[in-house]
Amino acid sequence: MPPILQHLVEMTGHRDHLRLEVSVLTTLLQLGRSMEVRALEFFFSDAHVMVRPRSWSQHGQIISSECEAVADPARGALANMPELAACIRDRCASAVRSSAGSHALWLPVWINDKAHGCLEIIQPTPFTRRQRDVITGIFQVYQNYQNLLDYSERDALTGLLNRKTFEEQFVRSAQPGPEFGLPEPNAQDWPQQWLAVIDIDHFKQVNDVYGHLYGDEVLILVANLLRSSFRAHDRIFRFGGEEFVVLLRSTTLGNAAQAFERFRATVQEHMFPQIGGITVSIGFTSAIDGAPVEVLGRADQALYYAKARGRNQVRFYDELLQQGEVQSQITHGEIELF
Structure with a gap:
């Protein structure tokens, strides 16, 4: 079985959000050696939408805030990420930012018509069409499965x-x-x-x-x-x-x-x-x-x-x-x- 397909099989075998999240980030890491990935979550603070990482790659491994990280990862305002903020505002499927030596792709996770977080992929070279297609396919499998888990694990009113x-x-x-x-x-x-x-x-x-x-x-x-x-x-x-x-x-x-x-x-x-x-x-x-x-x-x-x-x-x-x-x-x- 091809490695990517094997990772997809493992990804959909999980029954909780965190393991699913770590699994999809691990799958994305297989697409490029110099790639960095993060799962970000959105929350409100003083009427501002904030962003903080929940899981992220480090030296080729996925670190989870639940297990390995003792300190809370750095949080910041969504407004400081204008491309992503515009994507959420306009309900787009993805957002990109390109600069010398760094190219970012964001894929918001929409659940019950709300953006609860997003996947972030960063690499030093521009994303090819094939990369975008493969990443989007993996992400769609992840989001569909995320929605199924969310239905059974989350409180419908508060999202907790x-x-x-x-x-x-x-x-x-x-x-x-x-x-x-x-x-x-x-x-x-x-x-x-x-x-x-x-x-x-x-x-x-x-x-x-x-x-x-x-x-x-x-x-x-x-x-x-x-x-x-x-x-x-x-x-x-x-x-x-x-x-x-x-x-x-x-x-x-x-x-x-x-x-x-x-x-x-x-x-x-x-x-x-x-x-x-x-x-x-x-x-x-x-x-x-x-x-x-x-x-x-x-x-x-x-x-x-x-x-x-x-x-x-x-x-x-x-x-x-x-x-x-x-x-x-x-x-x-x-x-x-x-």
């Missing part, structure tokens, strides 16, 4: 990951154990994984007073704030209704607390059309020890404590447990369902 993808993402994002040089579960000053449950305060009143149309707009805007507030390799889910979950990867307790507090303040300061201001309550915990249902249960306890103590605050489960403010309700082998 949905609840049924949580457990798989949780397991894949889990940190390796101490044998790899990482901390024991109680070593909170080491980078590890954290889970937060975020709930919009008094959301029922928004729906009752302003109607579900404005309620849906609030959910979409909160989802946009979540995307811009956290890093490319963090994972954000909508669990249904007004509840969101964030998996924060590879950071210390101090940085995690700051990130969640920063998001809480961002929501409080944001003016929502017609409604004005809203707030969120957040409960979070270490995700390094326990099954998904256990970790979710701990974060939920911290969230309920925050809501019972006045809302619009961030609470850390482990700290509440040490202070005797909450009690451990879920342990290994003994799960109580509510």
